[in-house]
Amino acid sequence: MKLTMNLGTRSYDIILKDGCLANLHQFADLTHRRVFVLTDSGVPAQYAQTVLDQCANGTVYTIPRGEGSKCLKVYGQVLQAMLEFGMDRRDLLVAVGGGVVGDLGGFCAASYMRGIDFVNCPTTTLSQIDSSIGGKTAIDLGSAKNIVGAFWQPKVVLIDPQTLATLPRRQYINGLAEAVKAGLIADPALFDLFENGDVDKDIETIIYRSLLVKKKIVEQDERESGARKALNFGHTIGHGIEAVKGVRGRRTNDVNHGECVALGMLPMIEDRSLQKRTRAVLRKLGLPVRTGVDKHKVLEYMHHDKKSGGSSITVIRVPGLGCWRADTLPMTQLPALLGLEEE
């Protein structure tokens, strides 16, 4: 399957096909330039190798797995390695891995010599469904997530569902939360797949439909000034939960992004019966339906989160299946939103 992101001169194709990683050379020039293949230590090495085997002059650079690699230090190390490999403006960076590799790799490509070509080969459900398209690249500064980055569109995105075979189940399910999100805001048929289908059998359709939702939204609003807000559904509270759990646990695998998004979506669904159906879907998937964190701490984090800016906060609500609305609320309404009454 092929999807085209229509973004004028920055348009690109998304290829979704079993085994397509071995055919990257059909979609990008890997012969007449240097190719820097970025991956992480948790991604089975065979995937980066499959890309390297197609390059005339390539190298693989492996960063440590985990969110901790989205930092200035590793960013600097990657740029240094690119320089030492002799990369110039015509060369190419290929990211092979999950959202961590894609976000860091994309930002390295965006900033090295003011921008070189970037190809993304996502290998987790989360990155195949969500983070590999849309052009957002970033690293973290301490606990401030995705605070330094750039909009940088890839030249092509290669999604090979076969790579998911090696993904641990918890990671696999984690990424599906973003697909449930896409269904809730814009695609009832996608939501129906979760209610009545089999996620393993339907995975390619789930990825495809989720990408279609994101594609339509990003094409309307590449730089997040309007419609793209919809994609933040579940993320306002979700980020708060993620921050609090992350701080407590300190280890990245204590908390997964998708799990927090799942929790963040529930209170934002206005229709009671849809909320119940969503809870059942999350349970069926094995995603959490209870936060298990101190909501006061989440509230505290949200108050300090710079992105909320000032005395109001914008949240995305789903009034019914397949539609959404942005609401700007005074910060004083946050406790009620979290199920905490004002004390």
Ligand SMILES: NC(=O)c1ccc[n+]([C@@H]2O[C@H](COP(=O)([O-])OP(=O)(O)OC[C@H]3O[C@@H](n4cnc5c(N)ncnc54)[C@H](O)[C@@H]3O)[C@@H](O)[C@H]2O)c1
């Ligand atoms: N740019 C965006 O629009 C966007 C959107 C959502 C999330 N993100 C970012 O994505 C990141 C999370 O991405 P993620 O959930 O993919 O996490 P991740 O990249 O850390 O991958 C999860 C784990 O799975 C391992 N792995 C990856 N592919 C594998 C495979 N095929 N088989 C076995 N193991 C594999 C990785 O080594 C890692 O340990 C966060 O940093 C988040 O901020 C970005």
Ligand SMILES: [Zn+2]
């Ligand atoms: Zn997300």
